[in-house]
Amino acid sequence: MEITGTTMLKPAYPTPHPLAGDRVPLTIFDRAAIDTYVPIVLAYPAPAPSNEALKEGLLKGVAPYPHMAGRLAVDHRGRRFIHLNNEGVLVIEAAATTAVLADVLAAGGMTTDVADFYPTVPEESVGEALLQIKLSRYRCGGLVIGVMVHHHIVDGHSASMFCSTWARAVREGNGFRAPSPALDRAATAAPRGMPKPAFDHRFIEFKGSQGSSSGGEDKSYEVLPMDKIKNLTVHFPAEFVAELKARVGARCSTFQCLLAHVWKKMTAARGLKPEEFTQVRVAVNCRGRARPAVPMDFFGNMVLWAFPRLQARDVLRLSYRGVVAAIRDAAARIDDEYIQSYVDFGGLADANREDLLATAAMGTMLCPDIEVDSWLGFSLHDLDFGTGPASAFLPPGLPVEGLMVFVPSRASKGSVDLFIAVAEDHVAAFQNVCHSLDLDPLPARM
Known part of the structure; x- marks a missing residue:
């Protein structure tokens, strides 16, 4: 598989996002999630959507979720937070000139070589793109999309929300209407005035x-x-x-x-x-x-x-x-x-x-x-x-x-x-x- 392009995509908002620049502390739910990237790997037979269509839709699809385009950072106490700095999402494009997707699917089994299907997991997540995507195009026109997102940002429910939004943005094109998800993390983790863990x-x-x-x-x-x-x-x-x-x-x-x-x-x-x-x-x-x-x-x-x-x-x-x-x-x-x-x-x-x-x-x-x-x-x-x-x-x-x-x-x-x-x-x-x-x-x- 040959790498043909690497791009950092940054959503362009018509006006500054209400949360732009915010430093969002990790909630107690975020901190319970393991400190790693979670992969989702999907296969599409030919005719698959073009890379350009996928990237254009990604810009629209990620815009409602500014945490995806941010970065993990560390405060003066050594505690992690999410910096909503719109540094962007990483997209890697690759092509296989000899392999066909049907052979990949027929091989079955599982792999621990993550570099084949999605970007290599960074050794240190602070400062790295929190959403990273690899588009692997096969000779037959088939496509494998490898998505990995850091677990401190999303759980499985949120990951599926994002992927569905991205798919809809590509599918609907100029008719796409972005959702307005609930983004207030602090509201989910507000302790009582007198905390009483039982x-x-x-x-x-x-x-x-x-x-x-x-x-x-x-x-x-x-x-x-x-x-x-x-x-x-x-x-x-x-x-x-x-x-x-x-x-x-x-x-x-x-x-x-x-x-x-x-x-x-x-x-x-x-x-x-x-x-x-x-x-x-x-x-x-x-x-x-x-x-x-x-x-x-x-x-x-x-x-x-x-x-x-x-x-x-x-x-x-x-x-x-x-x-x-x-x-x-x-x-x-x-x-x-x-x-x-x-x-x-x-x-x-x-x-x-x-x-x-x-x-x-x-x-x-x-x-x-x-x-x-x-x-x-x-x-x-x-x-x-x-x-x-x-x-x-x-x-x-x-x-x-x-x-x-x-x-x-x-x-x-x-x-x-x-x-x-x-x-x-x-x-x-x-x-x-x-x-x-x-x-x-x-x-x-x-």
């Missing part, structure tokens, strides 16, 4: 003083050599998902039933001891759960995590309905009281000038736990730049054992692809059971 957030959302974290458990995860973490892609056809829902026997989402299924199969593949506890770190959108509710078009981070937790014997023994119930119950605990407690904790941490560290570094082995992210609400049809919707998500490399992502599959409507990082020693066992709908047989010791 939960131990230092050990739930952050690493505690011993470097531990996760759902209130004082534990430290092992570190696994990166070459021992294998990235797998598992396809679940629509018929498989429908059968899972039928087995739950009650109304449930595709995400809930698939998470229950994979939790069971990972527990079995890992051979956990019956009495060992295993939990799932599940992202929960807090916009509609806060009081007062935050608008769904709020652009930024507003995610916390639920931690459904069971003994291994119960993950295997319970029906699908029982495991789904455990997942739902944990998510229900992220309510307005919990969110306000978290915001109050953030207010006290700021007042005490406390450093807080997000969890899960590269090479972490989450076993016996897992962590899940979902892009199932991110419709490929929302990503139509005018020549048809994206034909595929291409999976990024997952550097944390036990981390998994659900995405809508290009294979057929209602089908789902799972990208999951599995320890080398557990790959064969997981592949052997991941499509089994039978409840796992209980080992004799149970």
Whole structure:
């Protein structure tokens, strides 16, 4: 792949943006997000939109989201903030003179060579473009769009908002009308006059003083050599998902039933001891759960995590309905009281000038736990730049054992692809059971 151009695009506002030049402190929600860039990689068969059309639409699409064109900076206390200086977004153009997109998609699998599909992740994010895009054009006319945005700027909901806006700007051209998203980050993280955190957030959302974290458990995860973490892609056809829902026997989402299924199969593949506890770190959108509710078009981070937790014997023994119930119950605990407690904790941490560290570094082995992210609400049809919707998500490399992502599959409507990082020693066992709908047989010791 040959680089053919590098451009820093800066939105041109007819009048200064109301937030122009602002220095926006990171909220307690921003600080819980891991300090890294999050990639989104999309494939478009020929005829794909031209690079010029994509760049012109990008200028329009990024204008409502000035944080995207800003930079992370550090104040006199050594604390990060977002400087809305309109330094621009980075666009890299590349061309493959011999490869065709169909071969790339047919190869399947996952890659940890991020330079192939999106810009190389900077070693230090301060001062770097927060939104970086790579347009890779293939000989056949197909296109791969690699988008990466820093996690301190957006959560998954906001990232999907931006991508949909960009696609619409390209598709509608001069008829595009920019949205007016909610941008007041401070409003989402205002502590009470007398802050009263009721939960131990230092050990739930952050690493505690011993470097531990996760759902209130004082534990430290092992570190696994990166070459021992294998990235797998598992396809679940629509018929498989429908059968899972039928087995739950009650109304449930595709995400809930698939998470229950994979939790069971990972527990079995890992051979956990019956009495060992295993939990799932599940992202929960807090916009509609806060009081007062935050608008769904709020652009930024507003995610916390639920931690459904069971003994291994119960993950295997319970029906699908029982495991789904455990997942739902944990998510229900992220309510307005919990969110306000978290915001109050953030207010006290700021007042005490406390450093807080997000969890899960590269090479972490989450076993016996897992962590899940979902892009199932991110419709490929929302990503139509005018020549048809994206034909595929291409999976990024997952550097944390036990981390998994659900995405809508290009294979057929209602089908789902799972990208999951599995320890080398557990790959064969997981592949052997991941499509089994039978409840796992209980080992004799149970």
